Amino acid sequence: MKAGRTLACVVLLIVVGASLAAGWLAPAGYAxxxxxxxxAPPSAQHWLGTDEIGRDRxxxxxxxxxxxxxxxxxAALLSTFLAVLVGGLAGYLGGVWARVAMAVTDLFxxxxxxxxxxxxxxxxxxxxxxLVSVLVTFLILGALGWTSAARVLCATAxxxxxxxxxxxxxxxGIRGGRLFWIHVLPNLKPVLYAQFWISIPVFILSEANxxxxxxxxxxxxxxxxxxxxxxxGLVSVGEEPWKFVPLILLVVVVTSFQFLLSKQEEVxx
Amino acid sequence: MTTGAHTRPTLLSAxxxxxxxxxxxxxxxxxxxxxxxxxxxLVGQSGSGKSTLAMTILGLLDRKRAHAEGTVQFxxxxxxxxxxxxxxxxxxxxxxxxxQSPLSSLNPALRIRTQLREAWRAHAAxxxxxxxxxxxxxxxxxxxxxxxxxxxxxxxxMSVGQAQRVLIAMAILHRPALLIADEATSxxxxxxxxxxxxxxxxxxxxTGMAILYISHxxxxxxxxxxxxxxxxxxxxxxxxPTEEILSCPQHEYTQRLMAAMPRIPRTNAAQSRPAAASxxxxxxxG
Numbered sequence: 001m002k003a004g005r006t007l008a009c010v011v012l013l014i015v016v017g018a019s020l021a022a023g024w025l026a027p028a029g030y031a032x033x034x035x036x037x038x039x040a041p042p043s044a045q046h047w048l049g050t051d052e053i054g055r056d057r058x059x060x061x062x063x064x065x066x067x068x069x070x071x072x073x074x075a076a077l078l079s080t081f082l083a084v085l086v087g088g089l090a091g092y093l094g095g096v097w098a099r100v101a102m103a104v105t106d107l108f109x110x111x112x113x114x115x116x117x118x119x120x121x122x123x124x125x126x127x128x129x130x131l132v133s134v135l136v137t138f139l140i141l142g143a144l145g146w147t148s149a150a151r152v153l154c155a156t157a158x159x160x161x162x163x164x165x166x167x168x169x170x171x172x173g174i175r176g177g178r179l180f181w182i183h184v185l186p187n188l189k190p191v192l193y194a195q196f197w198i199s200i201p202v203f204i205l206s207e208a209n210x211x212x213x214x215x216x217x218x219x220x221x222x223x224x225x226x227x228x229x230x231x232x233g234l235v236s237v238g239e240e241p242w243k244f245v246p247l248i249l250l251v252v253v254v255t256s257f258q259f260l261l262s263k264q265e266e267v268x269x
Numbered sequence: 270m271t272t273g274a275h276t277r278p279t280l281l282s283a284x285x286x287x288x289x290x291x292x293x294x295x296x297x298x299x300x301x302x303x304x305x306x307x308x309x310x311l312v313g314q315s316g317s318g319k320s321t322l323a324m325t326i327l328g329l330l331d332r333k334r335a336h337a338e339g340t341v342q343f344x345x346x347x348x349x350x351x352x353x354x355x356x357x358x359x360x361x362x363x364x365x366x367x368x369q370s371p372l373s374s375l376n377p378a379l380r381i382r383t384q385l386r387e388a389w390r391a392h393a394a395x396x397x398x399x400x401x402x403x404x405x406x407x408x409x410x411x412x413x414x415x416x417x418x419x420x421x422x423x424x425x426x427m428s429v430g431q432a433q434r435v436l437i438a439m440a441i442l443h444r445p446a447l448l449i450a451d452e453a454t455s456x457x458x459x460x461x462x463x464x465x466x467x468x469x470x471x472x473x474x475x476t477g478m479a480i481l482y483i484s485h486x487x488x489x490x491x492x493x494x495x496x497x498x499x500x501x502x503x504x505x506x507x508x509x510p511t512e513e514i515l516s517c518p519q520h521e522y523t524q525r526l527m528a529a530m531p532r533i534p535r536t537n538a539a540q541s542r543p544a545a546a547s548x549x550x551x552x553x554x555g
Contacts, residue, residue: 166376167329167366170329170360171393172387172440173362182379182383
């Protein structure tokens with residue numbers, strides 16, 4: 001298991017490193033069109049060929065990786081923050097606060113997540129600039145992905161609320177807000193970290209799902225989701241295998257995260 | 270209200286009942302009086318309502334679940350009539366608490382310095398230097414090192430005895446008038462227990478702080494308490510000077526408690542030693 005985690009760590013470092021070095025590894029950029037070589041197979045100039053409008057697929061994979069790997073932790077950060085706000089506080093306050101917060105959480109959990117994402121994204125304008133589309137996608141993922149983490153945090157905060165050290169702190173005259181901030185929150189950290197890391201692969205896949213449906217990051221910016229859309233019109237698996245590189249990369253990165261998170265999940269449980 | 274033998278003024282005078290929901294009262298017509306600078310023991314078995322009594326005095330009962338009726342007069346104020354804000358201003362400053370398990374009563378995620386600083390800042394608005402000075406004085410008062418190295422420690426890096434002393438230091442930071450020690454020595458080994466009891470006695474003598482010493486251990490109560498109250502099934506069945514109660518228990522429950530006190534049996538070796546000595550004398554070998 002340790003070897004698996006080391007390998008996962010190395011794979012992720014290579015992927016992140018390559019995406020950060022995209023400008024150097026693929027100087028042509030993700031938007032430049034080679035119209036004379038549209039839909040070309042791999043060559044010395046285009047390692048993974050070009051897409052149907054002649055853009056270098058290797059460059060798009062690298063830049064897409066960068067966006068997806070930036071977007072997912074950002075969304076995970078937002079969702080973890082919301083989970084603390086809703087779940088952590090509700091668990092700490094207890095009583096009617098906890099009941100209302102958990103009822104809302106259950107409602108969110110019972111909704112089909114993908115359809116909810118599609119609905120919310122569809123309510124927003126489609127003709128947005130690429131940068132805005134990145135922000136909108138990140139906000140939607142973060143704003144809708146807090147529910148499971150909130151449940152875990154609510155239960156943990158409720159346990160902490162009735163702990164001896166919180167009782168002792170209350171007996172010292174420390175007021176409610178400070179009690180939460182100084183005494184409860186630091187003890188939620190292990191669960192927070194675990195929830196944050198666990199959310200990342202989930203958001204990578206969610207962004208890919210939105211991208212496949214054309215609701216994620218807008219063109220010409222690439223993301224794994226938008227790169228996977230290329231597979232829609234594929235007739236044969238063996239015909240153009242290089243088009244599967246974004247899919248393979250997605251599977252490899254998500255699997256690597258799962259290996260790395262095996263310890264974090266134990267903490268969260 | 271003071272009894273005839275006492276000359277000190279009353280610090281706390283309580284007469285109340287507590288019930289959780291619609292169940293039978295956990296505490297029934299409990300009458301307890303603590304004089305200034307007095308050490309009062311509260312003895313009872315597990316589930317007799319000792320901790321509920323402590324939490325009622327401190328106003329830390331869950332008000333949604335528990336209902337307290339009666340009065341708890343403390344320095345001319347009825348604690349049961351006070352709001353959360355007023356109670357909070359008394360907790361830590363006038364009324365302090367030391368709980369049973371020192372390692373779980375300290376926040377595992379915070380350094381000792383942070384925990385003591387938070388307790389100090391709850392009732393003081395001085396500078397960091399004032400805070401540091403108060404912390405160091407409190408630690409020295411409980412015979413703990415006040416070095417930076419010690420203050421940087423987490424509770425898990427200390428012994429149980431040290432952790433209990435830190436809790437006591439935290440409790441006495443603001444020189445409270447009443448310290449409630451709820452089974453504060455029950456989780457300690459006998460040597461550490463003796464040290465902590467001596468510390469309570471010393472603090473009581475030096476600062477004039479009254480102590481409500483809650484325990485199920487009669488031996489430790491006998492060690493430090495001026496008076497003792499016996500709590501049985503939510504009622505105080507007997508109360509009086511420690512020596513009197515322990516030497517001549519009136520209530521049947523107190524008598525049972527006394528009878529249940531462990532005694533160190535005389536070992537065979539100890540019993541046979543005098544016999545062996547006299548035998549040796551008789552044979553002239555000694």
